[in-house]
Amino acid sequence: MRAKYIATTFYIVFLLVPIYWLINMSFKTTNEILGTFSVYPIEFTLENYATIFTDPTWYMGYVNSIIYTAMNTTLSVAVALPAAYAFSRYSFRGDKHLFFWLLTNRMAPAAVFALPFFQLYSAIGLFDTHLAVALAHTLFNIPLAVWILEGFMSGVPKELDETAYIDGHSFGGFFVKIFIPTIAAGIGVAAFFCFMFSWIELLLAKTLTAVVAKPIAATMTRTASTSGYELGLLAAAGVLTIIPGAIVIYFVRNYIAKGFALGRV
Amino acid sequence: MARITLDGMRHSYSPTPSGDDDYALKRLDLEWSDGGAYALLGPSGCGKSTLLNVISGLLRPSEGRILFDDEDITGLPPDRRNIAQVFQFPVIYDTMTVRENLEFPLRNRGLPSNVARQRAIEIAELLELSDILDQRAAGLTADGKQKISLGRGLVREDVAAILFDEPLTVIDPHLKWQLRSKLKELHQRVQRTMIYVTHDQTEALTFADRVVVMNDGNVVQIGTPSELFEAPHHTFVGYFIGSPGMNVMPCDVRGGQAFFAGDPIETTNANLVKEGATGLELGIRPEFVSFAEKGLEVRVVRVRDAGRSQVIDTERAGTIIRLLLLEGVEVPAETARIAFDSKRTRVYADGWLVE
Amino acid sequence: MNKTENQRGWFFVLPVLLLVAFNAIIPLMTVVNYSVQETFGNNEFFWAGVIWFEDMLQSERFHNALLRQILFTGIILLIEIPLGVAVALTMPRQGPWVSVCLVLMALPLLIPFNVVGAIWNIFALPDIGLLGRGLNELGIDYNFTRQVGSAWFTIILMDVWHWTSLVVLLAYAGLVSIPEAYYQAARIDAASHWAIFRYIQLPKLKRVLTIAVLLRFMDSFNIYTEVFVLTGGGPGNATTLLSIDLDKIALGQFDLGPAAAMSLIYFLIILVFSWIFYTIMMRNEAQ
Numbered sequence: 001m002r003a004k005y006i007a008t009t010f011y012i013v014f015l016l017v018p019i020y021w022l023i024n025m026s027f028k029t030t031n032e033i034l035g036t037f038s039v040y041p042i043e044f045t046l047e048n049y050a051t052i053f054t055d056p057t058w059y060m061g062y063v064n065s066i067i068y069t070a071m072n073t074t075l076s077v078a079v080a081l082p083a084a085y086a087f088s089r090y091s092f093r094g095d096k097h098l099f100f101w102l103l104t105n106r107m108a109p110a111a112v113f114a115l116p117f118f119q120l121y122s123a124i125g126l127f128d129t130h131l132a133v134a135l136a137h138t139l140f141n142i143p144l145a146v147w148i149l150e151g152f153m154s155g156v157p158k159e160l161d162e163t164a165y166i167d168g169h170s171f172g173g174f175f176v177k178i179f180i181p182t183i184a185a186g187i188g189v190a191a192f193f194c195f196m197f198s199w200i201e202l203l204l205a206k207t208l209t210a211v212v213a214k215p216i217a218a219t220m221t222r223t224a225s226t227s228g229y230e231l232g233l234l235a236a237a238g239v240l241t242i243i244p245g246a247i248v249i250y251f252v253r254n255y256i257a258k259g260f261a262l263g264r265v
Numbered sequence: 266m267a268r269i270t271l272d273g274m275r276h277s278y279s280p281t282p283s284g285d286d287d288y289a290l291k292r293l294d295l296e297w298s299d300g301g302a303y304a305l306l307g308p309s310g311c312g313k314s315t316l317l318n319v320i321s322g323l324l325r326p327s328e329g330r331i332l333f334d335d336e337d338i339t340g341l342p343p344d345r346r347n348i349a350q351v352f353q354f355p356v357i358y359d360t361m362t363v364r365e366n367l368e369f370p371l372r373n374r375g376l377p378s379n380v381a382r383q384r385a386i387e388i389a390e391l392l393e394l395s396d397i398l399d400q401r402a403a404g405l406t407a408d409g410k411q412k413i414s415l416g417r418g419l420v421r422e423d424v425a426a427i428l429f430d431e432p433l434t435v436i437d438p439h440l441k442w443q444l445r446s447k448l449k450e451l452h453q454r455v456q457r458t459m460i461y462v463t464h465d466q467t468e469a470l471t472f473a474d475r476v477v478v479m480n481d482g483n484v485v486q487i488g489t490p491s492e493l494f495e496a497p498h499h500t501f502v503g504y505f506i507g508s509p510g511m512n513v514m515p516c517d518v519r520g521g522q523a524f525f526a527g528d529p530i531e532t533t534n535a536n537l538v539k540e541g542a543t544g545l546e547l548g549i550r551p552e553f554v555s556f557a558e559k560g561l562e563v564r565v566v567r568v569r570d571a572g573r574s575q576v577i578d579t580e581r582a583g584t585i586i587r588l589l590l591l592e593g594v595e596v597p598a599e600t601a602r603i604a605f606d607s608k609r610t611r612v613y614a615d616g617w618l619v620e
Numbered sequence: 621m622n623k624t625e626n627q628r629g630w631f632f633v634l635p636v637l638l639l640v641a642f643n644a645i646i647p648l649m650t651v652v653n654y655s656v657q658e659t660f661g662n663n664e665f666f667w668a669g670v671i672w673f674e675d676m677l678q679s680e681r682f683h684n685a686l687l688r689q690i691l692f693t694g695i696i697l698l699i700e701i702p703l704g705v706a707v708a709l710t711m712p713r714q715g716p717w718v719s720v721c722l723v724l725m726a727l728p729l730l731i732p733f734n735v736v737g738a739i740w741n742i743f744a745l746p747d748i749g750l751l752g753r754g755l756n757e758l759g760i761d762y763n764f765t766r767q768v769g770s771a772w773f774t775i776i777l778m779d780v781w782h783w784t785s786l787v788v789l790l791a792y793a794g795l796v797s798i799p800e801a802y803y804q805a806a807r808i809d810a811a812s813h814w815a816i817f818r819y820i821q822l823p824k825l826k827r828v829l830t831i832a833v834l835l836r837f838m839d840s841f842n843i844y845t846e847v848f849v850l851t852g853g854g855p856g857n858a859t860t861l862l863s864i865d866l867d868k869i870a871l872g873q874f875d876l877g878p879a880a881a882m883s884l885i886y887f888l889i890i891l892v893f894s895w896i897f898y899t900i901m902m903r904n905e906a907q
Contacts, residue, residue: 016727019728022739022742039750079635086632087633091625092626105643111844138639142636200730201733217733220738242731323804323807349808356799370809373811417805
């Protein structure tokens with residue numbers, strides 16, 4: 001291997017070692033973890049995973065997380081599309097200020113909003129629902145989606161729109177049949193980032209749910225505190241949270257470089 | 266200054282080429298003489314950029330050698346080859362000033378500071394960049410940036426050849442001709458070999474002393490602009506050069522005489538056609554076809570106004586034959602007879618001129 | 621792009637505006653409300669003016685948390701930005717390994733924050749974690765649950781592990797967007813590797829890096845879950861960063877007034893810094 005790639009290789013190894021350790025732990029019993037120290041499972045066991053797949057409190061956690069993440073991604077991208085189009089094509093009074101204000105929400109510390117969100121969503125009766133988390137996450141995902149989509153849309157020349165109108169398309173027809181396919185990569189990227197930030201966020205997801213819509217992250221923290229350290233189970237749960245992310249990255253791998261360009265780089 | 270020779274050159278982008286089709290450049294044996302102004306002309310994908318990159322060293326050919334003045338430089342990297350290249354879009358160092366851009370290639374090669382400075386000033390004057398020498402290069406217009414790219418090539422005295430890869434692509438149309446004439450003027454002053462790749466025949470024909478026409482990885486013909494126009498060696502050359510291109514019609518040759526749609530046509534080379542030759546065609550440029558009392562019977566299909574001239578489409582036996590006449594000349598309405606200038610009519614077999 | 625003047629634009633942004641405003645304005649108003657009132661329990665509120673703000677701005681606890689936060693953010697920026705750029709520079713740009721590298725590098729970015737904390741918890745435990753046990757075997761006295769130095773070392777290492785890839789991916793995107801012709805011209809100009817970096821790559825990276833610094837600054841200033849799961853803010857207060865401190869005050873002690881005041885001050889700090897970065901970034905883009 002060329003010397004040039006050594007830095008990259010070391011970096012990737014650095015990234016993978018803790019993950020390997022997690023996987024290692026997930027196949028051990030808690031007794032073995034606390035008792036012996038080994039780099040591989042001496043007594044390989046699947047009981048941790050079995051527990052997760054058979055106990056509803058566990059697997060529902062995953063289901064819940066996937067539900068609200070999917071809801072949020074769809075919602076964020078859907079409303080961001082027309083807004084991004086407006087920012088890209090039109091100039092209207094206050095547009096730059098509005099754009100900046102949107103971005104400031106991305107900067108907000110979740111901790112600041114935890115308590116107010118708790119009160120707000122309880123007040124409107126959405127406490128402990130998937131919708132609540134999906135809506136709460138739009139606070140930072142919508143600005144991000146708008147920013148990314150606007151970047152991609154600005155890369156599409158206005159002549160495309162004008163040609164479509166000359167060809168007799170209505171605005172709706174043009175938008176759906178012509179424009180959206182053109183920025184498909186941008187939509188993929190925006191959806192990826194929305195998924196990513198919603199999937200990994202814990203504080204608000206935990207605050208706004210109790211039992212019904214509890215995300216997997218909350219179940220995991222409960223385990224760590226109440227029944228002592230069930231490390232093997234925790235590790236298995238952790239491994240399973242990495243898998244959806246890995247799958248998503250795999251699907252968008254060709255767009256990652258393009259995506260991080262955000263159309264603006 | 267150098268003579269550039271390509272010996273047995275072939276290039277394929279695939280590591281394991283199987284057939285002829287896998288080669289972007291088919292077998293080439295070419296010689297470019299010292300100080301000439303050449304154009305590499307051809308449609309997109311014909312291999313001209315590949316050839317240029319082989320010459321500059323940015324691409325290593327799969328087969329063959331390249332020699333500068335009899336010295337084999339096939340293995341040498343671009344910076345050791347005494348060439349300069351101007352790319353399709355302006356490549357400049359944005360953070361530097363114009364002066365620093367021009368001095369850059371010399372400083373990298375270890376030339377003393379004052380020498381580099383002096384050369385940069387000389388070249389800037391040649392290119393009419395003197396009054397913006399200390400401006401940041403990033404702020405210039407596209408044609409200014411291309412001039413800087415060119416300048417970085419001219420600044421090195423050891424440059425044997427300057428290669429241009431469709432350099433006027435991003436230049437505004439009304440500035441194109443200005444830059445083009447500047448390039449021609451520069452060539453005359455500087456007397457270095459210049460190879461100019463383009464798909465635009467006007468650019469090629471006005472810039473070059475000799476034009477290399479390429480198609481599908483092959484060199485089809487090399488000649489001066491007038492040779493290419495008057496005596497195309499291949500129907501492709503006839504069709505690609507001139508506007509409108511050469512008329513090509515299928516024909517038979519019997520007993521040393523060419524026939525089109527049953528009528529005999531006088532040509533310069535029908536007698537040279539071998540027995541059993543296939544794919545026979547007649548080629549004649551629209552400029553050399555005229556309406557006449559006696560001649561081939563045709564049906565007039567369309568008359569197009571092309572400014573100072575008119576293009577007339579006529580039809581016989583399913584083939585369109587075009588005429589190019591001055592505006593104002595009378596055009597018969599429905600049927601007419603046309604005659605070909607026999608000294609300009611030639612027979613082609615499978616596209617190639619019969620000789 | 622020449623935008624057309626069209627007030628119809630407001631209709632297009634209306635859904636976005638409503639949703640974000642709902643989530644942003646109402647809670648913010650609530651926070652402002654609490655920040656200027658005092659309660660003695662029993663749901664009775666009295667106007668308190670700016671006392672909470674004064675208290676908070678003068679409180680040593682707040683200063684300490686702020687200092688810890690600034691230290692943390694400063695350190696990780698100094699590590700992650702150069703490291704990210706270095707890795708991006710050495711990554712392959714073509715060929716089958718590119719996808720592999722990108723996918724593997726992006727992996728830490730998609731792990732839920734609490735799992736990140738859990739991974740490092742398991743990894744760094746002094747007796748049963750690979751890192752913890754390893755360091756102790758090497759003779760280093762390492763225990764992140766008991767020692768301040770170890771705790772700080774671990775949270776920094778965790779953040780670098782977690783987020784450097786973001787910088788790598790951004791820098792990589794910037795690098796691959798440089799057309800090959802620039803490198804070709806540089807070869808013809810006999811430019812050295814250093815010259816190529818300085819005159820071709822670095823200028824291109826400047827824009828990307830501004831985004832990277834902005835994002836990392838904001839997110840690291842807001843960091844909560846990973847650190848909380850790993851150290852709980854300890855040992856003692858050693859790793860109690862701003863968000864964790866706020867959480868302790870708000871949800872732990874239910875001191876709504878001070879918590880609200882702190883929230884606003886916190887938010888304002890980020891806003892000011894971010895606005896500065898954003899303006900610099902926009903000015904760079906306009907050039």
